[in-house]
Amino acid sequence: MKHKQLKTFGFNEEIQDYVTHHLQGLALGRVISQQRNLYEVMLEDKQIRAVVSGRIQNLALDAQDFPAVGDWVGMRQTGLSTDTAIIERIVPRQSVFLRKMAGRQSAVQVVAANVDTIFICMALDGNYNLKRLERYLTVAFASGAKPVIILTKADLATDLDQQLASVTKIASGAQVVSCSSADDSWLRVKKFVAPGETVAFIGSSGVGKTTLINQLMGKKIGATQAVRSSDSHGRHTTTSRELMQLPDGGLVIDTPGMRELGVVSGDFATTFADITELAQSCKFRDCRHENEPGCAVQEAIRTGTLSPERLASYRKLQAEASTNENLRGRARENAKVDRMFGGKKQMKAFLKAQRKRRR
Ligand SMILES: Nc1nc2c(ncn2[C@@H]2O[C@H](COP(=O)(O)OP(=O)(O)OP(=O)(O)O)[C@@H](O)[C@H]2O)c(=O)[nH]1
Numbered sequence: 001m002k003h004k005q006l007k008t009f010g011f012n013e014e015i016q017d018y019v020t021h022h023l024q025g026l027a028l029g030r031v032i033s034q035q036r037n038l039y040e041v042m043l044e045d046k047q048i049r050a051v052v053s054g055r056i057q058n059l060a061l062d063a064q065d066f067p068a069v070g071d072w073v074g075m076r077q078t079g080l081s082t083d084t085a086i087i088e089r090i091v092p093r094q095s096v097f098l099r100k101m102a103g104r105q106s107a108v109q110v111v112a113a114n115v116d117t118i119f120i121c122m123a124l125d126g127n128y129n130l131k132r133l134e135r136y137l138t139v140a141f142a143s144g145a146k147p148v149i150i151l152t153k154a155d156l157a158t159d160l161d162q163q164l165a166s167v168t169k170i171a172s173g174a175q176v177v178s179c180s181s182a183d184d185s186w187l188r189v190k191k192f193v194a195p196g197e198t199v200a201f202i203g204s205s206g207v208g209k210t211t212l213i214n215q216l217m218g219k220k221i222g223a224t225q226a227v228r229s230s231d232s233h234g235r236h237t238t239t240s241r242e243l244m245q246l247p248d249g250g251l252v253i254d255t256p257g258m259r260e261l262g263v264v265s266g267d268f269a270t271t272f273a274d275i276t277e278l279a280q281s282c283k284f285r286d287c288r289h290e291n292e293p294g295c296a297v298q299e300a301i302r303t304g305t306l307s308p309e310r311l312a313s314y315r316k317l318q319a320e321a322s323t324n325e326n327l328r329g330r331a332r333e334n335a336k337v338d339r340m341f342g343g344k345k346q347m348k349a350f351l352k353a354q355r356k357r358r359r
């Protein structure tokens with residue numbers, strides 16, 4: 001393999017393959033942080049600043065078409081300076097954690113790209129909320145990365161065993177780990193971070209993501225500084241996403257705490273595998289699990305094997321995802337029309353003129 005140094009940054013055969021076929025003449029790097037339009041990119045031998053090319057800007061329909069932290073990118077160096085480059089290509093993502101941003105109707109945000117494992121962090125204090133966890137799992141399972149549930153602040157848990165059991169019940173096969181900053185339980189988390197693999201920490205603000213990352217970083221602060229572009233956060237609150245290299249290998253993406261995780265694409269079959277499985281025994285194939293005769297889902301609720309809250313949660317998230325996906329599809333379509341014609345009116349005029357010419 002050519003890119004020896006980059007291998008410690010997660011470089012693998014699939015990326016090599018793409019580089020060989022599509023990135024000839026471009027330098028390969030991985031995005032380690034982003035501040036608005038300015039990117040910090042790790043190259044084979046150094047770290048540089050980069051901006052995106054006009055081509056990427058012209059083709060982009062929404063945030064997903066721009067580079068994000070964790071992306072592999074092909075770059076051209078500018079003639080002006082050796083430590084600034086232009087990002088020309090984004091290597092197709094092996095996984096992407098996408099969320100709908102609060103507020104703007106159709107705006108999506110790439111939280112992290114090319115992640116192997118997603119640590120869904122939830123604290124065992126007042127932050128503990130199973131419905132929110134179902135939401136995070138839905139998005140995480142759809143990302144292409146493997147979710148692991150990290151229950152933090154175990155020292156503040158009201159009933160640790162009961163909470164662990166409840167979480168495991170809805171985890172749909174994702175592993176569940178509890179930890180506390182008061183002891184060395186972070187070692188249980190460390191087991192999930194293999195050299196050359198990327199993990200992303202996701203969760204509400206204040207659940208202890210940074211605390212846990214600092215424990216994983218150990219005392220080798222130097223290793224952090226080499227990768228971090230600016231380390232003057234001042235307070236504890238994480239303000240921007242960044243990719244860091246752990247002393248024992250392994251890469252970590254810290255993300256600022258989210259107030260709200262809007263679902264754009266969700267994996268309902270995996271997250272709600274219990275309901276999906278029950279539904280296969282419903283009498284009607286298109287059963288909506290309402291009042292249909294022979295509904296196995298309603299039957300499970302009657303007998304107590306499925307909670308009505310879980311079905312409600314499933315319905316709510318699915319409706320939200322479908323609304324958001326529609327909104328987003330339309331927004332992308334509009335952006336495309338704007339790019340090509342300058343607007344809908346102009347497009348109609350253009351099509352009309354074309355029809356006339358054909359006649
Ligand atoms: N009791 C207790 N407090 C903790 C634990 N882990 C973190 N904290 C405290 O929780 C607060 C928030 O921790 P952070 O690590 O900054 O949380 P964060 O998730 O990175 O927050 P954002 O950067 O805002 O996303 C700090 O005051 C920590 O000291 C824990 O296991 N137990």
Ligand SMILES: [Zn+2]
Nearest residue numbers: 282287289295
């Ligand atoms: Zn049914």
